[in-house]
Amino acid sequence: MMIGIPRSLLHLEFNGTLARYLQALDIPTMLSPATDRGIFRLGKRLVLDELCLPIKVFMGHMAWLAEQSVDRILIPVIVAHENNRVFPCHMRTRLADMAIALGVCTKERILSPAFRFTASGLARDGFDVLAHSLGVSAQESAAALLTASTREVKAVPTGTHGSGNLTLAILGHRYVVEDSWINGFIIDKLRGLGCSVHTQCLPAESGYCPDGTGLHFDLAARTLTMARIWDLDHSIDGIIFLLPFNCGPDGDIARHMVETTNKPIMTLVLDEHQSSAGMLTRLEAFVDLLAAESMAQGAPFL
Amino acid sequence: MRHFTFSWGTNYIAVRGLLKALGQDLATPPAINTSIIEQGIHAAHPFLCFSGKLVLGQLHEQIRQGEQRMVFMSSLGPEACRCADTSEYMTSLFGPECPGFSSHRIGGDGVGSALENLRSHFGQQVRKSQCVRAYAMFFGKVDVLDKIAKSCTRMRCLSSGPSLVQALETEALSRTDRADSLFALWRTSRWLDRAIAKLPRRSRLPALRIGVVGGEHILSELGTIMQKLRHLADQGILLDWRGGFRQLARADERRLAPLKRSCSTYLQEPASTSEIFSCAHALDFIHEGYDGLLHVYAFGCMPQTSLKPILQRIAQDSHIPLLSLAIGERFTEEGLDNRLEAFVDLLSLRKNTDRESPNE
Numbered sequence: 001m002m003i004g005i006p007r008s009l010l011h012l013e014f015n016g017t018l019a020r021y022l023q024a025l026d027i028p029t030m031l032s033p034a035t036d037r038g039i040f041r042l043g044k045r046l047v048l049d050e051l052c053l054p055i056k057v058f059m060g061h062m063a064w065l066a067e068q069s070v071d072r073i074l075i076p077v078i079v080a081h082e083n084n085r086v087f088p089c090h091m092r093t094r095l096a097d098m099a100i101a102l103g104v105c106t107k108e109r110i111l112s113p114a115f116r117f118t119a120s121g122l123a124r125d126g127f128d129v130l131a132h133s134l135g136v137s138a139q140e141s142a143a144a145l146l147t148a149s150t151r152e153v154k155a156v157p158t159g160t161h162g163s164g165n166l167t168l169a170i171l172g173h174r175y176v177v178e179d180s181w182i183n184g185f186i187i188d189k190l191r192g193l194g195c196s197v198h199t200q201c202l203p204a205e206s207g208y209c210p211d212g213t214g215l216h217f218d219l220a221a222r223t224l225t226m227a228r229i230w231d232l233d234h235s236i237d238g239i240i241f242l243l244p245f246n247c248g249p250d251g252d253i254a255r256h257m258v259e260t261t262n263k264p265i266m267t268l269v270l271d272e273h274q275s276s277a278g279m280l281t282r283l284e285a286f287v288d289l290l291a292a293e294s295m296a297q298g299a300p301f302l
Numbered sequence: 303m304r305h306f307t308f309s310w311g312t313n314y315i316a317v318r319g320l321l322k323a324l325g326q327d328l329a330t331p332p333a334i335n336t337s338i339i340e341q342g343i344h345a346a347h348p349f350l351c352f353s354g355k356l357v358l359g360q361l362h363e364q365i366r367q368g369e370q371r372m373v374f375m376s377s378l379g380p381e382a383c384r385c386a387d388t389s390e391y392m393t394s395l396f397g398p399e400c401p402g403f404s405s406h407r408i409g410g411d412g413v414g415s416a417l418e419n420l421r422s423h424f425g426q427q428v429r430k431s432q433c434v435r436a437y438a439m440f441f442g443k444v445d446v447l448d449k450i451a452k453s454c455t456r457m458r459c460l461s462s463g464p465s466l467v468q469a470l471e472t473e474a475l476s477r478t479d480r481a482d483s484l485f486a487l488w489r490t491s492r493w494l495d496r497a498i499a500k501l502p503r504r505s506r507l508p509a510l511r512i513g514v515v516g517g518e519h520i521l522s523e524l525g526t527i528m529q530k531l532r533h534l535a536d537q538g539i540l541l542d543w544r545g546g547f548r549q550l551a552r553a554d555e556r557r558l559a560p561l562k563r564s565c566s567t568y569l570q571e572p573a574s575t576s577e578i579f580s581c582a583h584a585l586d587f588i589h590e591g592y593d594g595l596l597h598v599y600a601f602g603c604m605p606q607t608s609l610k611p612i613l614q615r616i617a618q619d620s621h622i623p624l625l626s627l628a629i630g631e632r633f634t635e636e637g638l639d640n641r642l643e644a645f646v647d648l649l650s651l652r653k654n655t656d657r658e659s660p661n662e
Contacts, residue, residue, distance in 0.1 A: 048610055048611065050601065050602070050610075051607060051608075077570060077571075077572070079572050089604055090605045090607075091607075093573075093608075094573075094577075094608040094609070094612075096570060097608075097612055098608060098611050098612070100568075101568065101611040101612040101614065101615035102611050102615075103615075114571065114572070243349075245349075246349050246602065248350070248351070248604045251347040252347060252349075254347050254349075255347055255395075256395075259394075
């Protein structure tokens with residue numbers, strides 16, 4: 001049995017854990033390709049304009065997989081943190097229902113086990129449910145989960161990119177920061193401007209359920225926590241906050257976060273209409289501003 | 303001591319009932335108008351839902367008028383929305399410009415947490431018996447307000463005296479606000495039943511029956527946004543909606559279980575209460591032979607936006623017309639009128655066609 005996994009939202013958010021888990025069980029998997037305009041258009045044709053940009057991209061990946069020779073498509077349902085006080089946004093819990101309602105694929109073809117999450121990733125009980133539905137024993141599941149977790153530690157793809165004099169941190173949801181098409185290839189653009197780029201390494205920094213923000217939505221809590229961590233990090237000169245169009249949780253905290261962060265911070269709203277030239281101009285302006293500030297403090301930029 | 307909150311239609315009356323039972327008072331929130339909407343837009347991030355903008359606009363206006371002690375009812379847990387973040391969010395928004403500003407959630411998930419939340423705002427002197435009495439008044443008023451909204455909307459369709467219905471509604475709201483005991487509330491409810499029974503009736507049956515589902519806040523705004531929809535009732539169209547603030551306030555696992563079962567074909571766990579209500583009620587309306595469905599929600603509302611494709615699928619599967627109305631800051635009354643007129647024309651045409659060729 002071949003299982004398809006959309007290379008989007010939950011796959012990126014949880015660092016590919018589910019794909020590695022299935023591979024450790026020797027179950028053939030097919031990841032959809034990296035997002036491009038073709039994938040996006042597939043999704044855009046299906047979903048409502050009001051939905052956020054990552055959902056449109058996700059549905060594109062779903063539609064691509066539905067056309068392939070995969071037997072099932074895995075869309076885990078993320079329920080809540082184990083403490084039942086922090087929750088995913090409604091869109092991310094409704095992915096499977098939306099895919100079925102939009103006619104992307106049939107209910108029978110979707111695998112949608114429910115997962116809770118912990119500070120370090122997906123909770124084990126969801127894997128047990130998935131294993132049961134695949135006819136895998138609890139022992140095999142536990143061994144595969146251990147293998148997947150071990151590989152995860154070795155394969156964290158984020159961190160510092162490049163070695164410029166200015167270091168900029170990219171703040172935002174992991175599925176936005178790691179999806180180059182959604183974020184307009186921002187890491188390449190900043191490196192082209194001579195900057196080092198720092199991205200979040202989960203779960204080492206904020207974790208999946210940071211304490212102390214008092215926020216209801218997990219993503220907003222992670223974003224705010226990372227902003228607080230990077231605000232105190234002397235190696236970071238400025239922060240770029242990537243806000244996908246119509247993201248409710250991050251939209252709610254955007255103003256508060258910007259007003260309470262001491263480091264220079266720029267918010268880039270990402271949508272399907274963004275132009276590469278417009279984004280580059282804004283990035284250049286931000287980098288120029290930081291460079292000028294850096295020179296005023298006696299440290300040459302170039 | 304006087305407090306302030308946002309309106310959610312007439313439901314501030316229930317919050318005032320709760321506060322009065324504790325010897326406190328609540329300012330009447332300003333009615334929603336262009337100025338309130340503008341203030342909300344100014345205070346909010348563009349991605350906040352329209353309901354949130356209305357709330358912020360009302361709060362901002364009251365702070366401008368000198369109010370300081372804000373209270374709000376909201377739930378926590380999977381059914382909650384952004385309202386769960388309200389306390390910190392409001393303080394971050396209004397704290398800097400209003401030094402005496404305080405914001406407290408007075409709702410609770412059970413008596414224990416409700417008492418704890420009340421004490422966080424009013425002090426440790428609040429006794430458990432006071433808390434129980436205050437919440438009895440709150441829920442009593444929520445029930446009567448819900449009854450007024452729905453029965454008066456129904457009577458606007460069934461009665462030949464719409465102005466009498468409007469006067470009755472105003473008087474019923476006033477009596478509910480003044481009621482200071484559960485007995486007085488019971489009397490108000492009985493008075494409403496008798497007054498409705500005396501209203502003159504139209505000779506014809508309703509031309510159409512439309513089931514309304516959607517976001518509870520928007521459905522509660524009877525005097526503003528829902529006013530437009532209620533004009534349909536004046537045209538002899540029966541409008542029915544079963545969700546609202548009362549259903550949210552009274553939602554618990556026992557009440558939700560049968561609704562969850564009924565919509566399990568379309569909605570997986572975990573679903574928020576708002577999604578469950580909208581989905582289950584839409585299915586109920588279809589089974590009961592309603593002519594069409596109206597889905598009304600605030601633009602940017604996350605639960606209702608994620609539900610929209612599911613309602614569209616339900617409507618397709620059941621061959622029933624569905625009109626989704628996203629109410630946002632750019633909605634115009636003329637645009638809304640046009641869309642509603644077109645929808646009603648479509649339903650009428652469809653009904654007449656069915657009547658003329660019943661076997662097809």
